[in-house]
Amino acid sequence: MEKIIDENKQGESLILEQKEGNTKKLFIESYGCQMNFSDSEIVASILADEGFNTTPHLEDADLVLVNTCSIRDKAEQTVRKRLEKYNAVKKINPSMKVGVLGCMAERLKNKFLEEEKIVDLVVGPDAYKDLPNLLTEVEEGRDAINVILSKEETYADISPVRLDSNGVTAFVSITRGCDNMCTFCVVPFTRGRERSRDPQSIINEVNDLWDKGYREITLLGQNVDSYLWYGGGLKKDFDKASALQKATATNFAQLLELCAKAQPKMRIRFSTSNPQDMTLDVIETMAKFPNICNYIHLPVQSGSNLILKAMNRQHTREAYFELIDNIRRIIPDCAISQDMIAGFPTETEADHQDTLSLMEYVKYDFGFMFAYSERPGTLAERKMEDDVPEDIKKRRLNDIIQLQQKHSLYRTRQHIGKVEEVLIEKSSKKSEAHWSGRNSQNTVVVFPKAHYNVGEFVNVKITDCTSATLIGQAVGYSDNN
Numbered sequence: 001m002e003k004i005i006d007e008n009k010q011g012e013s014l015i016l017e018q019k020e021g022n023t024k025k026l027f028i029e030s031y032g033c034q035m036n037f038s039d040s041e042i043v044a045s046i047l048a049d050e051g052f053n054t055t056p057h058l059e060d061a062d063l064v065l066v067n068t069c070s071i072r073d074k075a076e077q078t079v080r081k082r083l084e085k086y087n088a089v090k091k092i093n094p095s096m097k098v099g100v101l102g103c104m105a106e107r108l109k110n111k112f113l114e115e116e117k118i119v120d121l122v123v124g125p126d127a128y129k130d131l132p133n134l135l136t137e138v139e140e141g142r143d144a145i146n147v148i149l150s151k152e153e154t155y156a157d158i159s160p161v162r163l164d165s166n167g168v169t170a171f172v173s174i175t176r177g178c179d180n181m182c183t184f185c186v187v188p189f190t191r192g193r194e195r196s197r198d199p200q201s202i203i204n205e206v207n208d209l210w211d212k213g214y215r216e217i218t219l220l221g222q223n224v225d226s227y228l229w230y231g232g233g234l235k236k237d238f239d240k241a242s243a244l245q246k247a248t249a250t251n252f253a254q255l256l257e258l259c260a261k262a263q264p265k266m267r268i269r270f271s272t273s274n275p276q277d278m279t280l281d282v283i284e285t286m287a288k289f290p291n292i293c294n295y296i297h298l299p300v301q302s303g304s305n306l307i308l309k310a311m312n313r314q315h316t317r318e319a320y321f322e323l324i325d326n327i328r329r330i331i332p333d334c335a336i337s338q339d340m341i342a343g344f345p346t347e348t349e350a351d352h353q354d355t356l357s358l359m360e361y362v363k364y365d366f367g368f369m370f371a372y373s374e375r376p377g378t379l380a381e382r383k384m385e386d387d388v389p390e391d392i393k394k395r396r397l398n399d400i401i402q403l404q405q406k407h408s409l410y411r412t413r414q415h416i417g418k419v420e421e422v423l424i425e426k427s428s429k430k431s432e433a434h435w436s437g438r439n440s441q442n443t444v445v446v447f448p449k450a451h452y453n454v455g456e457f458v459n460v461k462i463t464d465c466t467s468a469t470l471i472g473q474a475v476g477y478s479d480n481n
């Protein structure tokens with residue numbers, strides 16, 4: 001692989017990995033969660049062996065792939081809009097082929113080919129290795145589809161081609177699918193049952209990333225704390241594993257430790273943690289290794305016990321507080337972020353107040369907040385009426401966002417006056433004269449460039465802040481370089 005520099009839509013410099021001798025051009029874009037972005041890198045790797053190099057320019061493409069998200073109705077609408085854009089480009093470039101990947105492909109299956117004339121190819125999240133065969137079909141003039149979900153596929157043997165890369169931070173996927181069946185969520189239907197990836201292949205990828213200059217990785221899964229390797233296969237079949245497999249199994253805390261030890265200077269993050277599966281040994285492992293970042297994304301969705309139950313979240317408000325207390329006791333400066341859903345079916349004003357009071361207790365560093373969107377096929381859609389009026393959903397969402405902004409500012413202010421280690425990722429969006437990076441807590445820090453470079457760890461004295469960004473001055477290299 002050869003590295004070339006190109007520019008993306010925002011005018012940022014990108015490092016593109018290109019395979020020599022490849023002549024066909026792939027334009028691939030991703031919507032939705034980090035896992036989709038990571039999956040697109042696997043797809044780009046599979047297609048690099050089929051003669052495709054990636055291009056950041058849609059107009060140049062022989063093949064356009066869009067990795068899609070079904071989590072909320074709006075996410076699906078965004079993709080439909082993109083297909084209209086592809087349609088316009090196809091008028092100028094009629095030989096261009098268009099494929100849909102990811103959760104919408106899995107959810108809509110054949111319907112996609114019927115509803116969207118522009119689409120030639122539909123491929124679900126577990127079927128990317130079949131892309132070479134499917135492309136042959138498409139080249140021969142037939143529409144092609146594979147949406148079979150797998151019990152084993154983790155793409156462990158594929159070395160991803162890094163896309164949209166700053167050359168410093170990368171995603172490493174560790175589990176696929178989800179067994180939790182939260183009643184609002186479409187993911188278990190689109191991504192199948194939960195399975196974990198061989199820890200050795202994860203460590204190999206981490207080592208390889210370090211050798212290529214990467215300095216921070218994020219271990220990805222829908223529910224990372226539930227990671228369990230016992231030789232392969234579905235998590236739900238662990239009970240049937242042999243005594244030896246059980247005795248030698250690797251859980252998430254052990255995997256974290258393996259990664260932290262394999263590359264003691266590589267920063268390690270992970271996402272997403274589910275409160276019901278996060279154990280004390282994970283928090284203790286975080287505390288033990290300085291290269292595991294002090295940040296936990298810990299979605300709770302609601303502060304009301306009634307709503308948590310209706311959502312099939314397997315914990316109470318009280319159990320969540322206990323977990324928060326344990327995190328704060330073991331890692332006092334740990335940042336915590338949330339996902340919240342406003343207006344789940346049956347949610348009353350009192351339930352909403354419980355969400356706000358839970359937020360007051362935790363004072364999250366930041367969060368991702370959504371109005372409930374009914375998803376076809378989920379238990380909530382089948383069994384519950386979407387009975388909170390849109391204007392009330394919006395108002396409650398707004399209350400949550402306002403409160404989060406207040407808490408975010410409260411949290412960023414705590415950093416003022418401190419000297420914190422920052423990994424430099426890129427130029428600041430607002431100023432070419434400033435670097436942008438993040439501290440251990442995942443908060444963005446900007447500071448004058450001086451003589452420092454991308455990929456270096458620097459100590460930055462924090463002098464000012466907004467609710468989302470810390471502003472400071474570099475005072476020297478950190479010991480981690």
Ligand code: SAH
Pocket residue numbers: 033071072184185186187221222223271272299301339340341370371372373374375
């Ligand atoms: N465990 C996953 C969660 C994926 S969905 C992870 O890795 O992040 C991300 C977030 O989208 C959820 O935490 C939830 O807050 C939100 N979400 C999921 N389904 C939703 C729906 N039907 N309506 C509104 N928000 C939803």
Ligand code: F3S
Pocket residue numbers: 178179180181182185186187188222223274
């Ligand atoms: Fe969705 Fe709940 Fe899994 S939010 S991804 S079903 S943990």
